[in-house]
Amino acid sequence: MxxxxxxxxxxxxxxxxxxxxxxxxxxxxxxxxxxxxxxxxxxxLAGIAVNSLGHAHPALVKAISEQAAKLMHCSNIYYTDIQAKAVKEIIETTGFDRVFLANSGAEANEGAIKLARKYGHQKNEGKYRIITAVHSFHGRTMMTVTATGQPKYQQGYEPLPAGFDYVPYGDLEALREAMDEDVCCVLLEPIQGEGGVHVPSDTYLHEARLLCDKYDALLVFDEIQTGVARTGKWFAYMHSGVKPDIMTFAKGIGGGFPVGGFVVTEWLAHVFKPGDHGGTFGGNALACAAIYATLTTIKNEN
Ligand SMILES: Cc1ncc(COP(=O)(O)O)c(C=O)c1O
Incomplete structure (x- = not known):
């Protein structure tokens, strides 16, 4: 054509x-x-932070092709060898304990927000507030577009899901004022991307961590754009050493294959019970082959 x-x-x-x-x-x-x-x-552009190995990298092409010829999809009601390999690789690379796999960044954040809400509700019914930042970007589903601190993406979709509040990014005082016992999570990009490249001070991220601890709220980092070695370390949280409770990823982790997900520390692993969250395609065999090949190739080629 x-x-x-x-x-x-x-x-x-x-x-x-x-x-x-x-x-x-x-x-x-x-x-x-x-x-x-x-x-x-x-x-x-690299597919907007997606093509982390460049285009048509032989290792990724081989992994996807061979997996496609073997097993493309079954269901998460079964185990697969390639999923076992991919999740171990994700955990070792991210420095967390448990992972959930989805298909996009929005879905990754959607799942993280649901986990935070569930966590809050287990404490008390009123603990559902979610704080995000002005100029943030978290996706296009109803929940994530509401988390996104840019009204232009929300207009025309009202009524939006309730319980979201926005603070200017990097403004500690504003974050302090916004916090209370009803906050279930603070969702931040460790470096903002879509709304302009805004790098916060390490103090801001450290204080956000302390405030979350004080109010028993989860700190969630959206590393969908900053992840997979894009800032020079595997994930941007590794620069400040401020470890969130939940970290979301997508874009570059599949090297171009649509994947997303989030990782958590062990103590959060059982907030979701079987049936609480899921999806047909997340952790699909082809996607896992792409994740495994992308992460190991970045490692092998340094
Ligand atoms: C920080 C961040 N979060 C979430 C998303 C949404 O990801 P997706 O387009 O895969 O749903 C993006 C996409 O640009 C992003 O940059």
Whole structure:
């Protein structure tokens, strides 16, 4: 298909939700992308922090191809060898104890928020408040768009889920004022991404940790954009040493295959009981092959 046909056909059938460049891509290799007219581009976007191994990395292509030929999907009511390998690799890389796998960043945050709500409700019925930051971005589901501290993404979807409050990012006093016993979690990006690249002081993250401890609220870091070695360490929380109770990830961990999820420390592992949360595709065999290949390749190639 030539570029014009690709663009016209897509425009005709896809919902017009994206402002797209007039660029019709056919393939990629390493940090290069190629369009239908044969032009070569240096890819500085990397799928919005997704293509952590570049395009068509042989290790990722081999892992997905071989897994597809063996077992693409069964169900989480069974165990698979590749899921066992992937979850061990995630735990060893992230420094947490337990993982839940989903398919996107929004779903990862959705699950983390549900876990925090469940945790709060186990303490008392009124402990459901969620504090997030102005200019944050956490996804496009109803819950995560509400967590996102940017009204432009929320307009037209009201009524939004209740219980969210927003504080200016990096402003300790505002966070102190917002906290009380009814807060079940504080959800922050350790470096903001979509709303502008905002790097907080280590003090801010340390104090957020202490405030959460004081009010028995969970500290949740959204590392969907900062994760998978993008800031020079495996995860951005490792710079400050401030460890959240829940950390969400997605984007770069599948190297381009759609995956997401969250990790927790052991003491939170049993807040969800069987049946409380789940999903058909999360932890799918193909996705786990992509995760395992991506993480081990970054490690092996340093
Ligand atoms: C920090 C952060 N959280 C969540 C998301 C949502 O991820 P997804 O688009 O995979 O749902 C994004 C996407 O840009 C993000 O940057």
């Amino acid at each position: 030539d570029a014009k046909t690709i663009i016209d056909q897509t425009e005709k059938y896809y919902l017009p939700v994206f402002g797209r460049y007039q660029l019709a891509l056919t393939h990629g290799k390493g940090c290069k992308l190629y369009d239908a007219d044969g032009n070569e581009y240096l890819d500085f």
